[in-house]
Amino acid sequence: MSTGRLVVGVTGASGAIYAQRFLARAASIYKEIYLILSEQAIQVASQELEVTISRAEFSTKPWLNVEALNIRLLSSKDYFTPPASGSFQHDGMVIVPCSMGTVGRIAGGTSDDLLTRSADVCLKEGRKLILVPREMPMNLIMLRNLVTVSEAGATVLPAAPAYYHKPQTIEELADTVVNRIFQQLGVDVGAKQWMAPDA
Numbered sequence: 001m002s003t004g005r006l007v008v009g010v011t012g013a014s015g016a017i018y019a020q021r022f023l024a025r026a027a028s029i030y031k032e033i034y035l036i037l038s039e040q041a042i043q044v045a046s047q048e049l050e051v052t053i054s055r056a057e058f059s060t061k062p063w064l065n066v067e068a069l070n071i072r073l074l075s076s077k078d079y080f081t082p083p084a085s086g087s088f089q090h091d092g093m094v095i096v097p098c099s100m101g102t103v104g105r106i107a108g109g110t111s112d113d114l115l116t117r118s119a120d121v122c123l124k125e126g127r128k129l130i131l132v133p134r135e136m137p138m139n140l141i142m143l144r145n146l147v148t149v150s151e152a153g154a155t156v157l158p159a160a161p162a163y164y165h166k167p168q169t170i171e172e173l174a175d176t177v178v179n180r181i182f183q184q185l186g187v188d189v190g191a192k193q194w195m196a197p198d199a
């Protein structure tokens, strides 16, 4: 049964647009979204999207173009927050985009902040954990870490956009990844399906 709650982590891999598009959509679907941003996520979003994300005066408006009051920003060093404990029920966690550094910390079990602790919790509780890594090329350590998190129960959903629906804009291209995240969460966002009879 859905709790209507989702945990979202955003890290400093390239692809801030994926977090932007995913969160804007998720805000209209989920009752509560618990958001954890790494320091580098804020830097990369500033560089790629030219937006300022302020922790002190947090608002989703400048970043997502919507005021989403159901998105609650958590401090990445504050463990006195719901997703730090397995006793808090939620529908899962998405880390989008997910840096290879964060993948490595999850794979190594060396959680050192709320983001990686929340991911650990998902794995130990058998909850959905979707990682959206982006890197190229990948070294052997990165590839092995992806295998490790996959074996531990995470879904590895690389930020590898699809072209077969002929996206016309960068947003449509990014949404080919975003739609797959929702698909993995079991949420129907009406995305195009390849060769579906009613498409």
Ligand SMILES: Cc1cc2nc3c(=O)[nH]c(=O)nc-3n(C[C@H](O)[C@H](O)[C@H](O)COP(=O)(O)O)c2cc1C
Pocket (backbone or CB within 6 Å): 010, 011, 012, 013, 014, 015, 038, 039, 040, 041, 044, 047, 098, 099, 100, 101, 102, 134, 135, 136
């Ligand atoms: C502009 C820019 C782009 C980056 N792109 C990537 C990337 O695509 N994938 C990746 O794993 N790291 C990337 N990095 C490096 C991460 O930001 C860095 O490893 C950081 O320590 C990740 O920390 P975090 O996981 O706490 O966000 C990028 C850094 C910069 C400045």
